[in-house]
Amino acid sequence: MDHNQIVAIEFQEVVKKFGNFTAIHKANLKIHDNEFFTLLGPSGCGKTTLLRMVAGFENVSEGNILLFGQEFMHLPPNQRSVNTVFQQYALFPHMTVFENVAFGLKMRGWAKDDIQPTVWKMLDLVRLRPFAERKPNQLSGGQQQRAALVRAIAPQPKVLLLDEPLSALDLKLRQAMRLELKQLQQETGITFVFVTHDQEEALAMSDRIAVMSEGVIQQIGKAQEIYESPKNEIVANFIGETNILEATLLELNDEEAKYQVAEDFIISGARGPDLVKNQEVKILLRPEKIKIGILDKRVDSIRGTIQQSMYLGTDTEYQIRVSGDKTIKVRDQNGFERRELLPAGSDVNLSFSKDSIRILRS
């Protein structure tokens, strides 16, 4: 990470307790200026709580949060220059779209002559000019979403907080809005802090992602880092699919190591960090990193038997039994080479590059 970057929001040892329940355990996090940052995790993991503490709807129990290096935890929500896009939009039902977008500007004490052009500019930004005089309940879901977005952007906040803003939309719209959100972030240059439980959304839009689980920030990094080198099983399991194989370190040299998964199932790959012989490890292997081929006894690779195959359009998913009770999931892309679906019961070869496995200590 570039250390000269300006930090927009800094969480310092933040703890949040609701009664006896600890929602956030000592969160440390720096979100950079002009960044599209995503808090990703299953529901109830504390990601929305983090957001609400920045917005001012929840207090921190311990620790501190800084906004551009400044104390702001003592300020009420209406004095913090951060704005929120709420999960259910929370557009004021008795106001028109125009009035909704103008509200923040009006409350900030802008002159009427300045409000008008800004609101129109905002509405143009998301193509809502023709709908300015409509009430929120006369808009489609996507239009409401865009209205909520520009309502929050209009007062030019230092940071925009987005609380699962796409979760109420259907798939097609959600995908279209991803692009739009990303564009909007780049155009406005505002720091976006985006909360979602949808890993695809997170991977697609974010500059960096923090994966959260049970109130703990598990890993912070770029999409690729998080996907390719998850720090632990929780992250690996949450982002994408993964095969987790328990193994013992059989032998190692300076370059690589051999791991025994079962008696006749040995994987060789990169040596994990600080490992010793006979250590118990977990091997993470993404299903799409495995190449599947029709059994060729001359090739030295792992052998398996297809138990089940599922055709999914862009790819085919196989459950493959290797060595006794171990089952591995493999994703085979239906790409350039046209392939026949391999039927259950077929014996196959499995191969993968040594770089694609990841070793975790048990």
Next chain:
Amino acid sequence: MEPVYHQKRAFDPLRIWLLLPSWVVIGVFLLVPVGLMLLISFMTKEFRGGVIWEFSLAAYDQFLFDRGLFGDEPPTIQWTYIIIFLRSIVQAAIATTFCLIIGFPTAYFIATRDSQNRTFWIFLVTVPYWVNLLVRTVSLKFLIRDNGPINEFLLSSGLLSEPLGLINTNIAVQLGLFYSYLPFMVLPIYASVERFNFTYSEAAADLYADKWSTLRRIVLPNVAPGIAAGCILVFIPSLGAFIAPDLLGGAKNFMIGSLIEEQFKGNAGNWPFGAAASMILLTMVLIALMLYTRQQAKGEVR
């Protein structure tokens, strides 16, 4: 298959039987009495109460015009009853305002408690209403009269040298009305605040609105129907109230309810006149309600 929702249902005797009780109740307890009042208001009075079944406009004439002691002078406008009428409207309006000022914060407070506590607070609001209105009003009279506990306390503690003199004043009447009808203000406002989505308040605060602006620009417009319902529910019974004015107001602070009540009490009454006053009151209330509903409908179209 075509949907059958809009199909007109065939005659179904069960439906008639099930609806019958409500028809009977509405008919017997609403239409018949009002119809009877309307009828009586156009009849001739019988001096010891009751009516002679002879058509006459005398009751309405008496309400509006003064024709002298023997009824043979040229008619002039009879201000007495109009003033009573106007006073009633003012009294009811003041009582409604007080109910709103006290009722709104109360309702808002209750609606923002957690759900277990809400039931408790609502219970507290309604408890006094398990006691008969007359008994409650009499108790209030005992409380505020010159040698009642409030004045006794203020006098003995040296805070006042003379009793407050509340009894038999407009203020006493307003106090009585306020006390009688406060829950009618609290409950509908409570219901609408409870339905209000407080994410809107959060959104307003997020968009730099202070507490006052949030209340005025976001909360109030969204709970307005509850406030309107509360005002109607307090204003209308206050307008026709007679227990509070009778017991707390004395002769000077006569209200339309007491005027009507007197016409039907004992032997001194004038049934057609009482009925006519009732019909005039009813008409005024209906006009006000119609204007209100029309306003509401317009608001929804917008």
